[in-house]
Amino acid sequence: MTLLKDSTVLVTGANGGIGAALVQAALDRGARRVYAAARTEKQWDDERVVPLHLDLTDAVSIEQAAATASDTTVLINNAAIFPHGDLLTAPWEQVTEVIEINLTAPIRLTRALAPALRSAKGALVNVNSVLSWFAVGKAHSVSKAGLWMATNAFRLELAPDGVQVLGVYPGPTDTPMQAGKDPAGMNKPADVATAIYDALEAGEHELLVDDMTRKVHSALSAPVTALYPALAQ
Template sequence: MTSLTHATVLVTGASGGLGKALVRAALDRGADRVYAASRTNTEWHDDRVVSLHVDLADAESVELLAAQTRDATVLVNNAAVFPRGDLLTADWDVVENTLETNLTGPLRLTRALAPSLRAAHGALVNINSVLSWLAVGKAHSVSKAGAWMATNALRLEFAPDGVQVLGVYPGPIDTPMQPGDDRSGMADPADVAAAIYDAVEAGDDELVYGPTAEKVHGALAAPVTALYPALASR
């Protein structure tokens, strides 16, 4: 388990709805410093927050971010993109950027910051998704499925060093990433952020958040048609 009190936290995707909530919640729990990294600048009006730029699809940008945050004790890989489009028809550049941003970039950042996480016996938090287990997100789902397995592998690799690895699998969250005007049934980002840090401080391995994620997670051992009923009519 890892305390947020006096922690130095790096949150990627900090300009988004959940990212902002994660930054604020870390401060509320007593973090000494929060690195808020994103592709767009956000004014935080708090001396404890250091705004940094990162493009996770750019290896040099990731390495620069790692060099600026070597004292991080908690890494929250939150940034993600969610393009719409099928794997067989979307522009390949879009598919490739999704994989780089959601999977390869976070893994590259984790590798770069592994020494500081090990030295602090800190925590790695990977914000994955219910779409790690459900293919409706197409390229996004592919990237998040990879992030799910990377999280499991990293947990095994970090275990001898006392680094906690938390995989987070929420259902729909009320953020700009979610399409449509109907926000009913979507979780409040502040509530999700609070649950994430509760899980960090409890030493948990996974957080499956919300009824949608719980339902999908529970169906993983069932036949494929449990998650994709349209296939039953083939």
């Protein structure tokens, strides 16, 4: 289990819906410092929040951010993008960008901050997605499936050092990533943040946030047509 009180938390994608909710919820639970990492820094109303420039497409920026936040005890890889093009027809640069930001960058940042997490016996949280197991997200699903496995690998590598690794899998959430869609029935960012910290403080390894995620996850052991009925036609 990992307590938020007196922790030092780094949240990537801190300006977005879930990211901003994670920053606020960490403060509410007594975090000593929260690094709010984003490509464009913004000012926050709490002096415990440290705006941190982080460009996830730039390896140097990742290393510099990790050096600045070397006292991190809880790393939350939350930032992601969601282009909607097909794997076969989208511009190749779009496919590689989503994999770079959603998969490669979290691995780079985790590697850079692993010494700090090990020293603190802290925690790594990867905010993933139901689309880790459901291919309708195209390149986004590919990147999230990769992050799912990376989370499992990090869990095995960090467990001997007492570092908790939590994989988080929400369904659709009312954030700018879902702009233009009906928010009815979507998760609320604040509820997702609360569930994440509850799971962290309970010592959990994995959090399936909602019924949709649990349904998709349970279908993985069934024939592939359970998730993709069109294939049975």
